[in-house]
Amino acid sequence: MASPILVQTRDELLEALRALHAKGERLALVPTMGFLHEGHLSLIREGKKRADKVAVTIFVNPTQFGPNEDLDRYPRDLAGDLAKCGEAGAWLVYAPQSPREVYPEGFQTWVQVTELEMGLCGGKRPGHFKGVATVVAKLLGLFRPQLALFGQKDYQQLAVIRRMARDLDLGAWTEIVGMPTVRETDGLAMSSRNAYLSPEERQRALSLKAGLDAAAARYEAGERQAAALLAAARAEVERGADRIDYVELVDADSLRPVERVDGPVCLLVAAFVGKTRLIDNRVLGS
Structure with missing residues (x-):
């Protein structure tokens, strides 16, 4: 399987997307934080079934981590992730070279889904879903995919993203697809x-x-x-x-x-x- 295109800046990404959209090809998006496992790869393969091309994002989003959480030690393996994306059939991987590509200096616009982010993980991780909703809204705006795929293991996250897309009319062009949790052979949810x-x-x-x-x-x-x-x-x-x-x-x-x-x-x-x-x-x- 061919290696995916790797882009690390917004300008490079927009150039690739303009060429794709000009051809009228159907695009599936799989947002991730990297260190990919079979759960992520199942989303890429499903995207391949439903669209002409699949784009994957690999970005450890700092705005969804609290001050005492594991941002610095969150596992990263870009080279390994690129190989896995290629094997699964991804067309392009967007791995921003720094958080500044996503949150440029002066950034001040945030997205919150006020009711669904209360309680559960939102109650235990204040601000977490504000970071999730904001980065996903930005990615949907950049890519304008026909569908975006997420795992149901992060059930509250999926509910927040679906509501955000509906409320902001992002669903007018993008279907939010939830896919079943993928488990290890002994039943542990992949993470x-x-x-x-x-x-x-x-x-x-x-x-x-x-x-x-x-x-x-x-x-x-x-x-x-x-x-x-x-x-x-x-x-x-x-x-x-x-x-x-x-x-x-x-x-x-x-x-x-x-x-x-x-x-x-x-x-x-x-x-x-x-x-x-x-x-x-x-x-x-x-």
Whole structure:
């Protein structure tokens, strides 16, 4: 498979995109922070099925990290990522050479999805989704793709991006596509942060999926009370996690907590295993 075009400045990117749009080709966009794994590659391959070309962005976005988070140590491997993008069939990779390419001096415009970013990860990571929504809005504005693909592992992020695109009419030209969570063979949700885990922590991290499985089993057996489903999930997560950020059952669309399951809901968990914060989720109901 041919190597993708690598562009690292806005001007280089716009030149490549003008040529693409002039041909009338359909474009799929896969925004990432790099250190790519099979979850990211599945998005690229799906984009190839739905569009003529796939563009990937690799940018560790500083505005979505808090002051005590892992921005400096977030794993990076541009050379490896380019090889993987080529194997998956990406046409172009935009890897800004510095944050100044994305946030030039004097930058002062921010995007916030006020209700959906409250609670869950938004409550635990203030400002996180402001950074996510802003950078994704910029990327959709730059690329103008026909579709943009995101993994459902980051469920709240996907909900925020869908609402942002709808509210700002970015969805007039771009379909926001959510794709199922990709898991390791033992069930752990794939994440770039899994690289932080020691072998012992890696085994304990399976408690997150065990919690989701336990609640799903109770649901399939007929349980509809949120308190019982949450208790089943939390009991399993506590077996492996060092600290639980949250275990929540929310409406699948509004992300508001529910007391009883009467329609589609999402069970979400965030927990620390060692010093690594992991998230996972499961949708219950049709």
